[in-house]
Amino acid sequence: QQQVKQSPQSLIVQKGGISIINCAYENTAFDYFPWYQQFPGKGPALLIAIRPDVSEKKEGRFTISFNKSAKQFSLHIMDSQPGDSATYFCAATLAGGTSYGKLTFGQGTILTVHP
Amino acid sequence: SAVISQKPSRDICQRGTSLTIQCQVDSQVTMMFWYRQQPGQSLTLIATANQGSEATYESGFVIDKFPISRPNLTFSTLTVSNMSPEDSSIYLCSVLSDRDGYTFGSGTRLTVV
Numbered sequence: 708q709q710q711v712k713q714s715p716q717s718l719i720v721q722k723g724g725i726s727i728i729n730c731a732y733e734n735t736a737f738d739y740f741p742w743y744q745q746f747p748g749k750g751p752a753l754l755i756a757i758r759p760d761v762s763e764k765k766e767g768r769f770t771i772s773f774n775k776s777a778k779q780f781s782l783h784i785m786d787s788q789p790g791d792s793a794t795y796f797c798a799a800t801l802a803g804g805t806s807y808g809k810l811t812f813g814q815g816t817i818l819t820v821h822p
Numbered sequence: 823s824a825v826i827s828q829k830p831s832r833d834i835c836q837r838g839t840s841l842t843i844q845c846q847v848d849s850q851v852t853m854m855f856w857y858r859q860q861p862g863q864s865l866t867l868i869a870t871a872n873q874g875s876e877a878t879y880e881s882g883f884v885i886d887k888f889p890i891s892r893p894n895l896t897f898s899t900l901t902v903s904n905m906s907p908e909d910s911s912i913y914l915c916s917v918l919s920d921r922d923g924y925t926f927g928s929g930t931r932l933t934v935v
Binding site: 741743748749750751752753756796807808809810811812813814815 | 823826828852853855863864865866867870880914916918923924925926927928929931
């Protein structure tokens with residue numbers, strides 16, 4: 708009920724290409740869906756986030772697409788750059804109740820962008 | 823966003839000993855959390871650090887093994903007790919503030935030998 712499933716586990720993209728990472732969740736009470744970027748030796752950093760009342764959110768080269776009926780959301784990285792090479796995590800959380808503030812993370816995707 | 827200082831950044835410890843990790847935030851925050859990230863894995867929530875009261879632990883984590891303190895709104899500690907090699911992980915402090923949302927520290931990379 709609390710799981711967030713992320714795919715693919717790893718992704719290799721050429722510079723300038725589009726990187727797409729997908730996540731699916733089970734708990735329909737989740738109402739905040741962030742994506743994190745993590746470089747080796749660093750903590751996760753918030754990249755972009757969306758709430759379920761919006762189907763798409765774009766910030767620069769990063770776009771979240773959200774499909775509430777399918778319980779899926781995805782991260783699209785346009786014009787991928789070698790500097791985007793990192794591990795990406797999707798996550799979900801609840802707005803209230805005893806689980807307020809607790810992030811449930813996907814398994815992570817290791818993105819490699821070749822120059 | 824909130825700035826988190828987490829110490830130590832890394833340590834190598836003998837099995838059977840304990841290590842206390844500190845998390846200091848530069849502003850008052852609503853909630854503080856501790857996560858564990860095993861090598862090459864995702865993040866798993868250990869507990870919510872409650873200010874002035876006992877931490878709330880997730881399934882699979884117990885207070886005797888991971889005692890947590892949070893004496894005020896900007897500081898928390900996590901102790902990893904009676905360590906074994908299976909405790910080798912990255913331990914991350916995270917905060918949730920009304921102003922900045924979620925922020926993570928850089929983590930403490932623990933190796934138990």
